Amino acid sequence: MNGTWRLAGVGLVMAVMMAALGLRLWSIQVTETNRYTTEAERNLIRVVQTPAPRGDIYDRHGELLAGTKPSLAVVVDMGLVEETFSEELAQRLAAFLDEPASAIIERFENANSGAQLILAQDLTEQQALTLVEHREDFPGVAVIPQPVRDYPNAELAAQVLGYIGKPSAADIERPEVKGTDVVGKAGIERYYDDQLRGTEGDIVYQVDAGRSVLQRLGEKESAPGDNLILTIDSGVQAQLQESLQGGLEMARNLEMEERAEALEEQDVRTRLFFANEEAQLQAQRDAIAARAAAAEASEDGTVDEDSVEVEAPEGIDEGAVLGSLYWGLPVDANGVCTPVQRVEVAVGGRTILSGSRERTMRLDAVLENRSQPVAIVDIDGERYEVEEGDTFATTLRAIAVDQDALVVSHSDKWCPVRAVGVVEDPNDGSIIAMASYPSFDPGAFVDGLTQAQWESLGTINAFTNFAIQGQYAPASTFKVVSYVLALEEGIYPLDRPINDRTLGDESPAPDPATDEAVTDDVAVGEEETTTTTTPPPSDDELVPLTSDTDLYNCTGSLRFRFNDGSSQVYRDWKRNGHGPLNLHGALQASCDLYFWEIALRVWNERSDESGINNEDLWQEWARSFGFGSETGVDLPFEKPGLIPDRQWFREEQRKNTGRVRSTGPWVGGDLMNAVVGQGAVLVTPLQLGNAFSAMLNGGTLWEPRVVSELVNQDGDITDENEKATLGTIDIDPETTRLLRLDMQQVVNGSIGTARSAFVGFGPNVSRVGGKTGTAEIIKSTEDVQEVDTAWFVGAAPIASPGYVVTVVVERGGSGGRVAAPVARQVLQYLMNGEVGVTPLEAGAEAD
C-alpha cells in the first residue's frame, strides 16, 4: 500500500538521523576524545560580578560633589576553592594582605559555596601585579576593579547628599539589591538610589584544572548609574555652612557670657528658685512624655491614666543643685557650652564630667537583682541609684545600663543646639543651598565608621537634615500669614477709642504710599517709644480699624478673657510696647498685639453676623501657603509640620497625649498663640522659606527641588525634574508689593527688628528685606525643641527677589540677635560677592 511505503520512508529518514547522531557521538567521544579532555582541563569558566560605579552628583555649575574613585579589590571565588586547600589559602592571603588569618578563615567558613568574597579593597598597583603574577599560588583569587564613592568636598552639602551604606532588611527586598551592594541611606543618595545605582557587569574568567585564573575571556562592562545635576550652588552652600557654624559658635559664646553675668548677679536664693522651677517642669515633661509613650503603645491611642506611671517630683537636693547649676554643665575643649555629651564609664572605673568645674563620676556597681539593672553611681561623693532612662544630678540621663558599663548623656538645656539654613530661588523653587550644623563628612561612611564615631555623630544628630526634618515653632516669622490675611480679607484689629490716638509718640510710622523708607535717628533696641497710661477700654468702645494704614496702639500687654471668667495676660516681646503702629509698622517692629487682635477678630466674629463666618479662616490661609503638609521636595524623611485647629485639638484631648490641655475646648487664646507662630504651630525651615517665596513672588507656591536633571555618561539628558507648583494663591499684586516694602523696612527701617544686624552690610543693603522671629515655647515632644528658637527669613533683591534665605538657630535666643547676622553673611555673599562678607556680630535683641 502507498501508506506502508510512506511509513517506510519516514522510518528510513528517522534511521538516517539516528545514524547521524551516532556518527557525531563517535566523532566526539572516540575520535576526538583527547581534544575534549584537554579542553575540559583548561576550560572551566567562572563569572565574577563587577559592581557598577554610582552616578556622579554635580552642583548647578558642574562642580563635582560626589564621584567615584577607582579602586582594586581582591575577590575570592569560593566555588573554586577546594575544601582541603582553604585554610592554606587563607594563610597565604593573610600574609599577603597583612591581616589576621583567623578573620579570613572565618569569612571562608561563613560564605556560601558559590559566593564571591571581597576580601580587601584599595589594593595598590604593586599588590595587584603581585597577585596576578603569582596566581598559581592563589587559586580562585582574582583582582577586580571596584568603584568607591568619593566626596571631594567632605562636609559640603552633607545632609543634602546623604550617605551610603550596607542595605537594611527592607532594602534587600528590592529586586536589584544584593547583600553585597551599597545603597543610599539618606539624602539624595537615598532618594535617587535607583537612578544612581547603575547595572553591574560580569567578568568571565577562564580557569584551569588547578583553579588558577588563566585569563579573562570576556567582560560585560558595568553600566554606571545616571549622573545628577543639582540646583545647589557650591559657593553659596559653602558660605551658608560657614555662616551657620559661625552663628552657632557665636550663639554659644553669647550664652556663656550671659551665664557669667548671671552668676555674678544672682544670689543663692534665686538660684534655688530657678532650680525648683526646673525640677517641676522636668516632672511635667516626664509625665507628658510618659503619657505620650503609653498612648503610642496602647492599641487605640488612648491612655488609661491609672496605668501611666509617673513619679511625683521629689524635693530637690539643694546641694546637688548648687553644685551642678551652671558649673556642672558640659563644656567642650574650649570651655564653651555643648548641648549634649555622651559619657561612658565602666564598672569600677571613673570618668570626668566636664563643666566649668569638673566633677568625677564613678560607677561602683551594677545591681542585677532588681527588675532592671541598677547602677550605683558616685558623683563627687554623692550617691545615686540609677536605672535606664533616669535623669539624675540635674543634667545627666542614663541612656544604657549594662552589667559592665553605664552610658549617660550629659546635657545642657540652655546651650544652642544647632543652626539650620536654606536658600531657595522664589522664581522656580530650586534649592540653592541647604545645610544644618553640626554636620559630618559622608566620605567617612565609605570606609566605615567606628562604633564610637557613629555614636558620637548620632548623639548630636549630625546626619539629620533639619531643614526638612526639624519641626519648630516659627514665632514672629509667621506673622506674615496674618499680614496677608489682613490685606486680602480686610480684617484689622479692634482699636481703642479714637481719642486715645492723640497720645503722642516719637517715631512716625513709615508711609507705605511711597517707596522710600522713612528713616530717623531712633535706632531699634534703644528705650521704648511710648507708654500708655489710660485704663483699658470696655469692649463696646472698641472701634475696628478699616485699613492697613489705620493706627493701632501697640501696648505692652493684652488681657484675654476666657469664657469661664478667668483671664490671662499676654505680653508682647517688648516689655513696654511699641506705640501706635499700623499694619506695616506692626510687621516691621514685630508687634505681637496687632496680630493677636486680628486673631481675636477672626475668632469673635466667626459666626454669621459680621460675615467672616469661618473659624478656620486663618488656618486656610496658612495651609494655602503649604504649611501643615510636606513640600514634596526630592529628599527623604520630610516632615509635614502642623497647623492646629479645633479638630486637631479635640483629637489630642481624646487621645490624651498630654500635648494640649486636658479639659476645655479650643479657644481664642489658642488661635492667638498660633497667629504669632507659637502654641502648637510647627514648620520646617524649608516650608517657611517656600511660603515666603510664594508670598514674595506674587502667589506661586513651588514644589521645591534639589535635582534639576539626570544625565547619562555621554552627557545626554535622561530625565528632567522640571519646576512644578503645589498651587497658586490668589494674592493682590498690591499685597505683594506692600509685603516686600515692609520686609525691606525690617532690615532698613528705624523700627525694623533686624536693622542692627544689618548695619555694616555694605552696598545693596537697601535691596535686602527680611523678617525675624523668636520662639518661646515650653513643650516636650521629641521633635519640638525647647526655649527660644531664633529665626530670620531674608530676601533679596527685595523688589523682585531671586533668593530667600531662611535661618533658624535652635536655642539660639533672639532672632534679630543671632539668626539675622547669620543670614546677613549669606545675603552679603549673594548680593556683594565673597569679598562682601564681613565677620559675624550679634545684633541687638529684638523680636
Added chain:
Amino acid sequence: MAATRERTQMSLLRRDRQLRPDLALVIPYILLTALGLVMIYTASAPRLEALGVNPSREVEQQAAFVLIGFAAFAIVSVVDLRVIRAWVPAIYLGSVVTLILVLSPFGEAVKGAQRWIQVGPIRFQPSEIAKLAVILGLAMLLSGAARPMKWDRVARAVALVAVPAVLIFLQPDLGTMLTFGFIAAVMVFIAGATWRQMAALFVGGLIATVGVFQAGVIKTYQITRLTAFLDETSDVLNTQYNQYQSQIAIGTGGLFGKGLFNGTQTNLRFVPEQSSDFIFTAVGEQLGFLGSLFVLVMFGIIIWRVLVAAANGRDRFSQLTATGVAALIAFHVFVNVGMTVRVMPVTGLPLPFMSSGGTVFVAMSVALGMAHSVWMRRSPLVGERTISDE
C-alpha cells in the same frame, strides 16, 4: 515479537484483542526508564548531599511519577482506541482551555516561561497534554481523508495544529511548538498528502517563520539560541554555555565513559539542568560512547516498533495515532541528543522516559501506551493466534 507460527492456517480477520504485549517495545521502555533514574540520581545526589538534604530526593520524586507512568502505560495499552476516539473532541478542547489558562494569571511562570498550572497539590504542564491531544485530533481528522487528500482537509489539519501551537508559542515555548509542526507534517504525509501539498506546507511554514521574525514576535534571545549553535566560535559565554559544556563533557567520556558518579566531579559540574534537559550528557560522560550508543539503539527499537504498529493498525485512526507517537518520540530524541552534542539548537525539549519531569514522563507513557494499544489490536498477521472475546 509476535510469533508467526501456523502460517498455514488463515484465521479470519477478527477484531479481537491480542493480549501478548510487544516485548520489543516494553523492554527498551523499562530499560531506558531505569537508566534515566540512575542518571538522575548521579546528577542530583552529590549536590543534594552537599546541601545537607536527602540525596535521593529527586530520584524518589521521579520514581513516584514513573510508577504512575507505568500504570498509565499498562492501562492505556489495554484500552481500545475506539473508546478513546469518542472522547477526542473533548480532550482537544480541554487541552486548548488549559493552554489558555496557563497564559492567564492562573498559570505559573518558572524561569521566565508560563508553562505550569497548579490544581490543588498537582502541578502539570498543559503543553505535554497538548501533544497527545493534537496527535489524537489529527488522527481523527485525517482518518477520514480521501485519497488523494483534499486541500480543505489539509487546511483543517493546519488549523487544528495552529491553535494550540500558537498558544504554546506565547508561553513562550518555541521547542514544543516546533514539535507540533514536525508531528503534523509527518502525520499529514502518512495520511496521504500529495507532494504538492507537502511542498505547500513546507513553504507555508517558511513564510510563517519569516513573518514571525519580521513582526518581531520572536524575542532576540530565542533567535540567538537557535542560530548560535551553528557558529563554533561564537560567544561561548551566554547562550552557548550549556551546550558548550555539554559537548565537552560528552567528549571526555571516551569509549567506556568515566564511570558512574565520576562525571559529576569534573565536567558535568558545569552543565546545568543535568537531570532534565541535559540528561544525555550525563550518560555520555559517565558511560561513554557505549552508553550513548545503547541509549540511541533503545530509542531506535522503540520507534521502529511503533512504526510497525502503525503499519499494522487495523483502522486509519489507529495507524495515524501510532504514527504521531513515533514522530513525537523521534523528534524529542533528535532534538535533545542533538542539542547535547551541538548539532541542534537549545530548545528545552526533554529526552523521553529519561529526563526528570513528572508530566513529561506520564504523557510520554500514555503516548507509548496508545501505540502499544494499536499494536495489541492490530490486524492479525497471517496465521497468528487470537483470543476471542466471545
